[in-house]
Amino acid sequence: MSIVIIRQDGKIDLWKKAVQQGNPSVKVYGYNEDHPKGDITMALIWKHPKGSLANYPNLKCIASAGAGVDYIFEDDQAPQGIPITRVVDPYLASDMSEHVLSAILAELKNFPTYKLQQTKAHWNPLPYRRIKDVTVGVMGLGELGSLTAKDLVHAGFTVVGWSKSQKEIPGVTCYAGETGKNPFLKASDFLVCLLPLTTDTAGILNAQLMEQLPQGAYIINVARGGHVVDEDLIAYLDKGHLSGACLDVYHEEPLPKAHPFWAHPKIMMTPHYASVSDTKSVVPQILENYERLSTDQPLQNVVDRKKGY
Numbered sequence: 001m002s003i004v005i006i007r008q009d010g011k012i013d014l015w016k017k018a019v020q021q022g023n024p025s026v027k028v029y030g031y032n033e034d035h036p037k038g039d040i041t042m043a044l045i046w047k048h049p050k051g052s053l054a055n056y057p058n059l060k061c062i063a064s065a066g067a068g069v070d071y072i073f074e075d076d077q078a079p080q081g082i083p084i085t086r087v088v089d090p091y092l093a094s095d096m097s098e099h100v101l102s103a104i105l106a107e108l109k110n111f112p113t114y115k116l117q118q119t120k121a122h123w124n125p126l127p128y129r130r131i132k133d134v135t136v137g138v139m140g141l142g143e144l145g146s147l148t149a150k151d152l153v154h155a156g157f158t159v160v161g162w163s164k165s166q167k168e169i170p171g172v173t174c175y176a177g178e179t180g181k182n183p184f185l186k187a188s189d190f191l192v193c194l195l196p197l198t199t200d201t202a203g204i205l206n207a208q209l210m211e212q213l214p215q216g217a218y219i220i221n222v223a224r225g226g227h228v229v230d231e232d233l234i235a236y237l238d239k240g241h242l243s244g245a246c247l248d249v250y251h252e253e254p255l256p257k258a259h260p261f262w263a264h265p266k267i268m269m270t271p272h273y274a275s276v277s278d279t280k281s282v283v284p285q286i287l288e289n290y291e292r293l294s295t296d297q298p299l300q301n302v303v304d305r306k307k308g309y
């Protein structure tokens with residue numbers, strides 16, 4: 001039994017060391033070093049090269065090193081009959097909540113516009129809004145969305161939320177399903193997307209949805225680029241129905257230099273770094289699952305393959 005780490009972002013050594021420190025008796029390899037493929041039972045992966053999981057005939061578990069698993073379902077050569085696990089971690093949730101709060105406060109106080117004015121040495125005081133003036137809508141009330149919604153309530157915002165099944169979160173008006181979508185959108189001056197990317201949610205941030213948002217609404221997408229129809233977002237920003245957007249995730253990452261988002265004056269961009277899996281808090285849960293795998297116990301944080309998240 002051993003673990004292989006498959007990722008292409010230069011962080012294999014970081015994760016390998018963390019696993020070794022967490023449990024020196026576990027055998028762990030990077031996928032690009034010589035390793036006994038038949039011995040591998042767990043693949044700890046993040047945006048692996050498609051097809052690479054098929055190299056492991058005795059694989060028993062695919063462990064995503066992030067919360068999202070959409071990239072695993074996009075690999076049609078990934079083994080079908082074995083569990084996929086994902087990260088559920090308090091820091092991942094609180095980092096996301098802090099990112100969303102920062103984006104909303106920056107926009108309420110006009111920071112993105114002031115930054116633009118600064119590049120032109122343009123002194124132009126603007127009216128600002130207060131927390132009590134706006135309602136924030138959180139799409140997706142799972143691990144990250146529910147904490148974000150609660151923290152926004154504590155910060156003093158009026159908060160509405162939307163999910164597939166009905167939720168009850170103190171202080172949050174929760175809507176569910178198709179019937180709840182329109183009243184949820186109509187209330188959302190700020191719309192925060194924290195949905196998983198699935199066949200149901202791909203392209204959900206489209207013209208039809210934007211039309212239902214209040215005039216001047218602001219979109220924050222911290223989930224996946226595939227949720228957004230890029231042309232629709234640009235059209236709704238350009239015609240002024242949306243006042244702006246803060247994006248962390250894109251259809252293609254890194255976003256190609258020629259993409260119109262880069263130069264758009266109403267778009268704030270961050271490089272898919274709203275909330276990042278921290279080896280210190282995530283490796284213990286990976287090792288816990290590895291131990292469970294070795295002793296035939298049920299795994300934690302298992303993804304529902306039917307739902308896709």
Ligand code: NDP
Nearest residue numbers: 067068140141142143144163164165196200222223274275
């Ligand atoms: P969860 O699986 O815990 O929550 C997903 C939520 O979305 C649930 O409330 C679920 O509803 C809801 N949902 C799913 N499908 C639908 C649908 N069709 N209609 C309405 N609601 C739906 O996910 P997490 O909170 O852990 O993570 C959310 C996403 O955030 C990840 O999938 C990932 O893409 C992204 N992410 C981005 C990061 C970044 O740095 N930008 C970092 C980490 C994650 P229900 O509860 O009823 O099932």
Ligand code: OXD
Nearest residue numbers: 066067068275276277
């Ligand atoms: C994740 C991410 O899904 O970082 O964890 O996007």
